[in-house]
Amino acid sequence: MKLLSTDKKNAVLQSMIAYLDSEREAIIVANKKDLDAFDRDDRALYDRLVVDNAKVDDMIRAVKEVKAHDDPVGNTISDDTLENGLNITNKTAPFGTIMIIYESRPDVTIEAAVLAFKANNKILLKGGKEAHNSNEELVKCWHKALEDNGLEKDWIQYLKMDRATTQEFLRNPDQPLDLIVPRGGERLIDFVKQHAKCAVLVSGRGNNFAYVAPDADMEKVISVIVNAKCDKISGCNALDKILVDKNRPDFEEVLKKIESELSSKGVHIVGSKEVADMLETDDQITDESVWYEEFLAMKAVIGAVDGLDGAIEFINTYSGGHSNIILTENNEDALKFMEQIDSAAVYHNASTRFTDGGQMGVGAELAISTDKLHHRGPLGLKQLVTNKYYVHGAGQIRK
Structure with a gap:
């Protein structure tokens, strides 16, 4: 793949920033077509679909942010000269071609492309049909920005394919394909993993848990839980499950306080069998599958666990491996929880809503990876490169 200069x-x-601003009316009009055709009953997906002036401003901000970052390509990771005289330098290098498959969110068309392009990768954008008009308008802006600077439009491609065509493309792509990042529910992720012939980096489900320890400060508990659950229900970093330790002396009071605070914000509460009799809700878990479920809705489960070890085991069994919280004033317990919980991000007395590239100082992100290779957590600019060894010799041979 041709390496482009940082200036190029x-x-x-810079051209893209100008086009997003000058074409914002056309982008919003195109988005309205998508919104008019969408079922508003699915609030989470509808929220992700909306593009207004504030969202266009966010897109512009994301491009400016990535433009200001250092180029991630060609940076030296290590540089060593061996006893035999070989000089071995390890440098960052582009992946090549990255495909991202995503649902609903038109802003991914900007964030994914700007990150991949700055990291010198080609990007194939496979957006959902519900955002087709919005995505086409945004990709027009990308293509004009590329052409204005003497580059081919195939650096950023928009794939309009149905399920069957996508399946065939994953099995037999018509161009080199080095990495696929599916952003969506488990059905989408399973579909991609089943059919892809190249590496797949999973941006997994949320289903995040909060564990309320026996010594947790209730002021922090309520503030953190309400924010994590209610701030943005469509986010994969939203909270779904709350586990209160049975060993709290005020156990029943805490259960009721959490339920009351969430209910007052419009959250539908589901109780586990152990706590259902102590709560106001009539909705009780009857199927274990609920513990695995990511809600993306104003809905939360309240349950109970017995001790820190019980909480760790329970969360590791059911969590999506995204973001989990411990609420405690005991730093040793917090450290044990954070070391032993198997997720991309672990929190002590803070909301899961911070699992976000911008909030974590990474900047714009392609996705939140719940895989362990090659990176877990926000996939920012620095994570969209691989590496290459440069070996310089003077005629050395291996004996």
């Missing part, structure tokens, strides 16, 4: 890449991004 930044010139494209």
